[in-house]
Amino acid sequence: MRFLTAGESHGPQLTAIIEGVPSGFSISIEEINDILKKRQGGYGRGRRMEIENDQVQIKSGIRFGKTTGAPITLVIENKDYSHWKKIMSVDQVDDESARRVSKPRPGHADLNGGLKYNHRDLRNILERSSARETAIRVAVGALVKQLLKPYGIILMSHVVNIGGIQSKTFIQLSVDRSLEQLQKQIEQSEVRCAEEIESNLMIKKIDEAKEIGDSIGGIVEVVALGLPIGLGSHVHWDLKLDGKIAQSILSIQAFKGVEIGMGFKVANLPGSMVHDEILWSEEKGFYRSTNRAGGIEGGMTTGEPLIVRGVMKPIPTLYKPLQSVDIDTKEAFAASIERSDACAVPAASIVAEHVIAWELANAFFEKFSGDSYEEITHQYQIYKEQIRKY
C-alpha cells in the first residue's frame, strides 16, 4: 500500500489517497472519528483546537462499509479556513491583509524552507510544515488499523514523560514483560489513553511552562499486540521493520528520537541483561520469557509485543519570544505570536500510534499478499500452521 497527503494548515481541507487496500475489509467511520477526536485533545493544546472539529469524509474506495480494492480518498475540512480565506487565496492577492510572513520562527521549517524553495513569503513553507497534517495521517492510520483487527492485532499508546515527569507504567511496560503480563497490565487499565495524562504532576509541569510563556516536550510509547512472527525482513536495509518504524516516528513534526524495547538503556548493560532467551513449549511453540528487544530482532517481528517510544521536543513557538532575523530588513526581532499549543505530547502519542499502524499494516500485507480479505486470510492461516508445525 502507499498513500499521499495534501493540504495546508489554514487551507480548505486535508486530503489523503490510499492505494493498494485489499477488498472486503469492514471500515467504521465512527472509529476513525473517535480517534481523530483524541488527537485533537490532550492537556496543553492551544485555541486552534477549539475551532476544529475533525471528522473524516470518505470520498472513494468504500461501498456499504467495505473496501472495494479501489483507491480510498479521505478528506478532513479545516474549520479555521473560514477565517483565513483571503490569506490562503489561490488567486493573486496584492493586499496588506494577505499578511506576508517575513519573520522565520526558530525551531520551525520557515527559514530553511524559505531559502530552499526561494520563497519571500514564508507562509508558503509554514502552511505545509505545520503538524495540522498529522490529522489526515492519523485518519489513514486509523483506517488501516481496522484492516489488522481480524487478525487480532491491536495498538495502543500513552504518554510516558512530560518535561521530565515520568509515568509509572513506563518501566513496567517496557522491560522484561511477557505477553501475558503485558495483557494483564493493559486489562487492569494501567495503560492510559493518550488524551488523559498520567498524573497531576504532568499537568502542573505544563501549566508552569505556559505561565512563563514557555513550552514543553516529552516521550510517548506505542505498544502493538498480536503480531505474527516474521513481519519485515533481514535481507535488505529498506525491508527492516525497525528501520521503517524509526522513519515513521521521526517523520512526525517535532520528534527527535526513537527507541525500540530497552532502547538507549542497552548502552549501560551487559548482553546477559539485554537479550531475550529463547524457550519452547508444546502449547506455545517458540517464545521468550522477556521482551527487552521490544518485539523486533533482525528487522523482523518476534511475535512478542512491539514496544516503541518517541521523544518530542518542546513546541518551538513560544509566548516568551526567541530572537530571529527578518528576511527583508535583516534586522533582529523577537517573535510575537497569536496562539500556539504549549504541549502537544498527548496528541502526538495518538499520531505515533497511527503512523506505526500504517507501517505494521504495510508489513502485514507484504507478507500476506492478495487482493481480497479471503485471499489474505487464507495465506495468513497457512503461515500460522507452518509456524505451529516448525
Ligand SMILES: Cc1cc2nc3c(=O)[nH]c(=O)nc-3n(C[C@H](O)[C@H](O)[C@H](O)COP(=O)(O)O)c2cc1C
Ligand atoms: C500534534 C502536534 C502539534 C503541534 N503544535 C504546534 C504548535 O501549536 N506550535 C508550534 O510552534 N509547533 C507545533 N508543533 C511542532 C511543529 O510543527 C514542528 O516542531 C515544526 O514543524 C518543525 O519541525 P521539526 O521540529 O520536526 O524539525 C506541533 C507538533 C505536533 C506533532
Ligand SMILES: C=C(O[C@@H]1CC(C(=O)O)=C[C@@H](OP(=O)(O)O)[C@H]1O)C(=O)O
Ligand atoms: C492544527 C493543528 O495543530 C497546529 C500545529 C501547529 C504547528 O505549527 O505545527 C500550530 C498550531 O496551529 P495554528 O498556527 O493554526 O494555531 C496548532 O494548532 C492540529 O494538530 O490539528
